[in-house]
Amino acid sequence: MTTPTEYSTATAHSQNRSGVSWAAVFAGAAGAAALSLILVLLGAGLGFAASSPWAGEGASAKALGVSTIVWLLVTQILASGLGGYLAGRLRVKWASLHGDEVYFRDTAHGFLSWAVATLVAAVLIVSSAGHLASAGASAGASAVSGAATMAAGAAGGAAASGQGSDSNGYFVDTLLRGNNPGASSEQSTGATVGRIFAKALAGNDGQLTGDDRAYLAQLVAQRAQLSQAQAEQRVDQVYGQARQAANDAKTAAKQAADTAAKVAAWTSIWTFIALLCGAFIASAAALFGGRLRDRAQWLEGTSERDAHLHAHATTAQVR
Incomplete structure (x- = not known):
């Protein structure tokens, strides 16, 4: 059985510790990033299967756009939910904290796992875009060189x-x-x-x-x-x-530029909405995982001292 002196020492030690369990945050972020990658690959495969280069066949551009937005939302909800749940469930339990503080920390861990996963995905996307741009520049240089050779050979035919x-x-x-x-x-x-x-x-x-x-x-x-x-x-x-x-x-060039601007605007807006939904789902999932972890009940209307006594009594019963 824990003595009051040992309990006070443990309480002071827990108060000096950081409120962030980075191991749980990174574990949740890794799970979210992995599931997000799987879902993105699945969505890309379904999109390629539904599209067709032949006129009148396959899904229309509008249908592909709507399905892409829906799949982005689904990906964010599932991946962020998994990451938040893992971050909340794997976090170390604090028995000497008020229930409100515990739930706040669980929510913060879910949000942090979503933030880390989003940053990792952004870095991967930027890196992939850089590689694609480099490959495109090399291909463009080869095309320019080939075009120059063809132009030199075609100059005589054009003159004739x-x-x-x-x-x-x-x-x-x-x-x-x-x-x-x-x-x-x-x-x-x-x-x-x-x-x-x-x-x-x-x-x-x-x-x-x-x-x-x-x-x-x-x-x-x-x-x-x-x-x-x-x-x-x-x-x-x-x-x-x-x-x-x-x-x-x-006129055709202006219409194409206007369409591209509208597509970019709507893509940015729906990406923002999807990320916002992901942050909310991750926080809620972490809170749910933390409640399952602690098997705690809400301590509404109690003081911090009563919360400490309740946690101490629970620990003593377990021991």
Whole structure:
């Protein structure tokens, strides 16, 4: 049986000890991180199985997005719950503390296990992203080198065809198309028209200047054997098609950027919600594990001295 002197010494010793059991915290974090990894791999496998590169087959982008959010929440709840439960259940029991303090420490241990597991996962994700970025940079350098070699080899073919490598090559061919199918465009004429189109499309108003329009009409009339009025009409028609194609490309790029921004925003918001749920579940699970560990009852309305006496009596009965 414990004497009052021995009990006072044990109480003073327990008060000098740290309130954090890092062994239990790291054990819970390890369990949470391992389960999170397993669930993430399972979710990735299910996502790849549900998606398909063929049009009209597999799950839609919206369905995949919703399922990813749901799986992220499920992963956080299960992994954080396991980590918090382990941290609360494995923590050393304090018999000389008030019940409120015990429950607070259990909750704190669950939160700490969630925090450590989240930091470990973040480090792993950043490290993996760094490796992927490095691999992508190497692949990009190889692609640039290969593209430069291909461009050097294709320069002769482009000069022979008179088109060049600009995006207006089709419109240049249309503009210089003559009545004689066997006639071929001169490479200098095609390059000149391509540069005029590029400069006009890059301008603020997107309109051809009077001098450029007259010059192009002269080229078209000469090459396509048309009158000056017909040549000017063809210039206006083909350049209008080129400008419409450029505007469509700009609109598509803006829509893609807007969609990407919205996806990034919603991803950040739902990740925040999932992490917040994980922190709450970890704390609640640690509290549940601590109550199972101590088999204690709530000491509502009692003083700290009564709590110490209750804990001392329980210890004496056990011994």
